[in-house]
Every structure is written in C-alpha cells, then in structure tokens.
Amino acid sequence: MGFGSSTRAVIFGCAGPQLGAEERRFFREADPYGFILFRRNIKAPDQVRALVRELRESVGRADAPVLIDQEGGRVARLGPPHWPELPPARAVGELAERDRQAGLEAATAIGRCIGSMLAALDIDVVCAPVADLLLPETHRVIGDRAYAADPALVGALASAACAGFSSAGVTPIVKHIPGHGRATADSHLALPTIEADADTLDRTDFAAFRAVRDVPWAMVAHCVYRELDPDLPASVSPQIVSRIIRERIGFGGVLIADDIGMKALKGTLAESAAQTLAAGCDLTLHCSGNLEEMRAIASAVPAITAAAAARLKAAQRPGAVTLVDPCAEADLIGRLLAA
Numbered sequence: 001m002g003f004g005s006s007t008r009a010v011i012f013g014c015a016g017p018q019l020g021a022e023e024r025r026f027f028r029e030a031d032p033y034g035f036i037l038f039r040r041n042i043k044a045p046d047q048v049r050a051l052v053r054e055l056r057e058s059v060g061r062a063d064a065p066v067l068i069d070q071e072g073g074r075v076a077r078l079g080p081p082h083w084p085e086l087p088p089a090r091a092v093g094e095l096a097e098r099d100r101q102a103g104l105e106a107a108t109a110i111g112r113c114i115g116s117m118l119a120a121l122d123i124d125v126v127c128a129p130v131a132d133l134l135l136p137e138t139h140r141v142i143g144d145r146a147y148a149a150d151p152a153l154v155g156a157l158a159s160a161a162c163a164g165f166s167s168a169g170v171t172p173i174v175k176h177i178p179g180h181g182r183a184t185a186d187s188h189l190a191l192p193t194i195e196a197d198a199d200t201l202d203r204t205d206f207a208a209f210r211a212v213r214d215v216p217w218a219m220v221a222h223c224v225y226r227e228l229d230p231d232l233p234a235s236v237s238p239q240i241v242s243r244i245i246r247e248r249i250g251f252g253g254v255l256i257a258d259d260i261g262m263k264a265l266k267g268t269l270a271e272s273a274a275q276t277l278a279a280g281c282d283l284t285l286h287c288s289g290n291l292e293e294m295r296a297i298a299s300a301v302p303a304i305t306a307a308a309a310a311r312l313k314a315a316q317r318p319g320a321v322t323l324v325d326p327c328a329e330a331d332l333i334g335r336l337l338a339a
Contacts, residue, residue, distance in 0.1 A: 013289035027058035034065035084330035093147035111164020113329035129161040133181035141186040155211025169321035175219035179205030187264035216315035222264035241280035270300035282308035
C-alpha cells in the first residue's frame with residue numbers, strides 16, 4: 001500500500017455516513033495511514049462505497065486501507081436488510097468440537113462470506129478473527145466471540161477464517177494478541193489484569209496466537225499480564241511487544257494497538273497514541289470519529305517508521321481472488337451448523 005513520507009502511523013474513524021468539509025480538510029492535512037468504519041457510518045451499500053471513496057480521496061491514496069469489525073455474531077457493523085446475519089465464533093467452535101472438519105469448513109465459509117461482503121464495498125481490511133481463548137473466567141465482552149478453550153482448535157479455526165478472508169482479497173487482523181481470554185474485565189471500561197504465570201500463558205493463550213503468527217496483521221490487547229509486565233498493558237509495553245509478541249509468539253507482521261479511546265488506558269489520547277507507537281506497535285487506532293480528539297492525536301503521532309513500512313509492504317499478499325454470493329454462503333453456513 002503506497003503512502004508518503006509524512007503519512008502518520010494512525011487509523012482514524014469518521015463521524016457519520018459521509019464526510020463533512022472539516023473532516024475532509026483535516027484528513028488531507030493529517031494524512032492518516034487509513035480509516036475504520038462503524039455502524040454510525042453504515043446505511044446502504046452504495047452509500048458505504050461512496051464513503052470509502054471519499055475517505056481515500058481525502059488523503060489522495062486510492063489504496064489507503066479501510067478497516068471494519070465484522071466477526072459475525074454480536075460484533076458486526078454490516079447486517080440485515082442489506083447483508084446476511086452470521087453466527088458468532090462460539091457456534092463454529094461448538095461444531096468443531098463435534099466434527100472438526102465441519103467446523104473448519106464453517107470457519108472458512110464465514111471468512112469467505114464476510115470477505116466477499118467487504119470486497120463488494122471496497123473495504124479491504126477486517127478486524128477478525130478473535131483468537132482469544134474461551135475460559136470459565138472469560139468476560140462476556142469476549143464471550144461467544146471466542147471459538148473455544150483448546151488453543152490448538154482455536155488456532156486452527158482462526159487460520160481457516162483467515163484463509164476465507166484472504167480468498168476474497170481482504171486482509172485479516174487477528175485479535176487480541178497476546179490473549180484477552182483470561183481477562184475478567186471489559187477493557188472498553190477498565191484495565192484488565194491477568195494473573196496467569198508465564199508458562200501457563202505460553203502453553204495456552206500464546207499457543208493459539210502462535211498458530212496464526214503468519215497472519216498479516218494483529219491487534220494488541222489493552223491488558224496487563226502481571227508476570228510479564230506488572231505495570232503496563234501489552235499495547236504500551238515495550239517488553240511485551242518485543243519479548244512476547246515478536247519473540248516468544250513469533251509474530252512478524254503489522255501490529256496495531258486496540259482503540260486508544262478505551263478506558264483501559266490512562267492519560268490523554270495523545271499520550272496513549274504516542275505510548276502505543278513507542279512500545280513497538282506499527283500503528284495506533286482511534287475509533288470515535290471525534291474531530292477535536294483526532295486533532296490532538298495527530299499532533300502526537302509521527303510518520304510511519306521504516307520498520308513499520310517494511311512490515312506493511314510485506315503484509316500485501318496479492319493472490320487469486322474468488323468472491324461468493326454472501327446470501328448463498330450464509331445458507332451453506334447455516335446447513336453446516338445445523339448438521
């Protein structure tokens with residue numbers, strides 16, 4: 001994906017279903033790497049395509065990435081009547097626990113279905129799948145967004161989903177590395193602290209992400225892992241980014257911090273943005289679409305580093321693209337889950 005020497009290492013949201021003149025001016029001057037869409041930005045297919053085009057025109061880059069959270073289940077920005085409703089990850093995990101091959105087929109089909117939906121809207125990056133474990137203590141904010149408790153099964157299903165996304169030419173972002181499943185708090189509202197020891201994490205949570213370490217992008221959790229860094233959430237911890245995510249898990253792709261507007265992080269938004277990048281994330285993420293917040297963040301976000309630029313370039317994996325009819329694919333998924 002092309003970008004200039006002054007392109008900032010940030011993904012921004014926008015306020016509504018079309019860009020205002022002030023937003024357009026701001027994006028032209030700030031030159032964020034890309035954008036993310038939410039339900040507030042979604043009305044109908046033609047409107048979404050027009051908004052995507054406006055966003056890219058605002059920074060003068062036809063290939064500026066546009067992200068969206070579209071997992072299936074609760075976390076889906078696109079839905080009826082224009083787009084099919086899809087099951088959550090846990091339904092796929094339950095199928096895989098009964099019939100592993102059928103579960104893998106369902107995971108791939110969901111990725112293929114979502115990827116085709118997004119490709120038709122010119123959206124090219126999906127914030128999915130979730131590779132967090134579903135454990136007895138898992139907070140409901142993750143809940144049925146997770147496939148299962150078994151890290152080997154989670155890794156296999158997440159890999160299958162990524163293959164489905166990629167088949168439609170859409171880049172997946174696996175989340176929330178190095179693992180949000182043991183968190184007993186919602187990082188949108190508070191800072192979760194995970195007490196598990198390093199060996200346990202390595203055998204379980206990290207193992208699930210190790211299985212998808214070749215995925216192009218991953219999203220870093222706002223969780224404290226007490227034994228790894230007692231003071232800082234992973235997203236702002238140089239120790240966790242370098243020693244755990246890069247070395248122990250072996251993830252070499254693009255790292256993007258989870259939304260810096262979440263209450264898990266302390267300090268100003270500008271400080272949080274700078275801290276995620278200083279910790280080793282390649283990109284930071286701000287989702288609210290609030291223009292004043294974005295102005296403050298832009299003042300603190302530097303241009304994309306050479307190392308991040310190399311990872312972003314490596315994440316481009318051109319290949320044959322095969323699109324499917326999302327409604328027909330949704331019917332196939334329904335039959336697989338009902339079997």
